[in-house]
Amino acid sequence: MKIKNHPKLKKLAFKAQKAIVKRIVHLPKPILRKIAGDPIVIDGQTLDVSVQVILKLFGPPPNHLASVASTRRQIDAQGPLLAQSNHKDIISDDFPLDVSGGDSITLRRYRHRKVKDNNQSALVFFHGGGYVAGSLESHDLVCQYLAADGNCTVIAVDYRLAPEHAFPTPVNDGLAAFRHVANNADKFGVDATRLAVGGDSAGGNLAAVVAQQTKDDTYPPKLQLLWVPWVDMSREYESYELFATGFFLERVKMRWFQEQYINDDTDTTDPMVSPIFGDLEGVAPAVVLVGGFDPLRDEGVAYANKLEEAGVDTQLTIYETMPHLFPLFAGEIEDAKVAFNDATQALRGL
Template sequence: MPVLPELVPMLARIDEARGRLPDASMSAAERRAVIHRGMDHRAATVVRPAPPVVQTDHDIEVEGGRITVRGYTPEGAGPLPCHVYVHGGGWWLGTLDHRDALCARLAVDTRCVVVSVAHRLAPEHRFPLPVHDCHTAVRWVADHADLLGIDASRLSIGGDSSGANLAAATALMIRDEGGPSLLAQVLEIPVLDLTMDRTYANEAEGPLVLTRDELAAAIEGYCAVEDRRRPYASPLLAGDLTGLPPALIMTAEYDLLRDEGEAYGELLRRAGGSAEVVRWAGHVHGSHEMSAVLESAREWQSRVAGFLRDAFKGQG
């Protein structure tokens, strides 16, 4: 189908804004600060307001530093299941604040504690440090179940775009290192092959919010060429996908990353795992967040919540 009509004005504004982006003469931190102001506005205007939750930040130690994880706890008695969420942003953008409403909504709709991870950002912190940050966060969550009010036997992980890359890589790392056990993984508009070798068959089909040049620049800032075929960088290229948690993979029709997400689902099934793959017609990269203006974005998020409820129910 054509791109959703509600998105057409947004796509025009994105094309116009590309000419005003900060240039490469600025430092990464300076450019990030400028772009984050636009992301602040987007988060405040296109996402449904957050429902009431208890929000708590925790400072945790990681390899060579410290990061913050933010918990969102809905009303009601625990212990509750827990979903660890990793935000997107090309590995170099994004804050916990940008996903507050989304995480709070997921916590309420799923009736679980959501823990959002502020992994360290590239290019200051390149592969594999952000993967290790996410892995450490999951282990910290499992080790602090009483503090968080969670049931450590009911854990899942997920993320969107580069966050889905980190979530998939973390699931692989957890499998390889023997836990903690995950019941599910949710990969939304995931980037899973950093070599960009595969054919993006949909590249000429319609408007793309994320362009090939933008993706290449993000990968360049995050991961050295010689590391891009490693499983924790490119989960799609992992030789062994056995023993991974059931996956929900959500792709957008007009997204450069659509085909690799769907290919990953097929490979997970071939490896004997479970993978539900859903392509959202008319959507573009990132439009799943736009729950204040798109009914189908609300349906997308409800699908995620339903998948997680079913996964947690099976273990409860």
């Protein structure tokens, strides 16, 4: 046994790291500003000072490309650092789902331990990670609090990842998962007429695709919750240049994610790849939450605008101080907490 890989020691190390990060971000603002240096202002937006300090002290080197395995380890380890703590009243259980190729994926259900209503509204949630990384573990705390604060059941989907499972496998997994929940609502204790889809980044891409492709199903989504969604793989918007380096998600990493996910001959204007090219008429009402310091900012705004043009009830909010990863920051960063509350308020309306 390697001591450094012992689960108890890894858990203790994580707790210590989380405690250190928490203490740093809650230092008085003047001290944070002194550590951070001059404010970072781009395109009329000022980066949150706590985030600036975290980037300065713990951020990756610019334009760093890790391996697939390393990227997965990093996202699983970093995802919970600024997220909420474990919610004592939320319990989870796993359901297997057989998918193509003889494989099985996991659907993890989150709900309040004291819930009496066996006919709850539900969010089918897809984690981010560029279709290469992210997992049930990286977004576990996010899902706990979406269930608690959104007063709903959350069903997180452990869809298969690229490059081992490139497009269209993750999309097919997402569609299969949503339809399985909708067609087996009693099994999950949810109401098939009150389902939402949601996710962050690549998960937002998958949620948008699922919302489009299931809009004519017997039980279509009633809401799409799109956090920092990646919706257009055909081009790079101005925000790719404005926030190319230094804000967690970088342009070189986005290009690398796309190389892992789609083949050279894949049509990047296919709505299953880039939902911004899809038929948006009649899709579910959308809540689009965009970060100001995010390469994906402009395409998120463009997608919200296209939804509105198609007559879809759309709520767009740009959190100007936040970088791409802010859905995972709601435990400690104030503007991320505001955004999280905006998301759960939408879920409470299902």
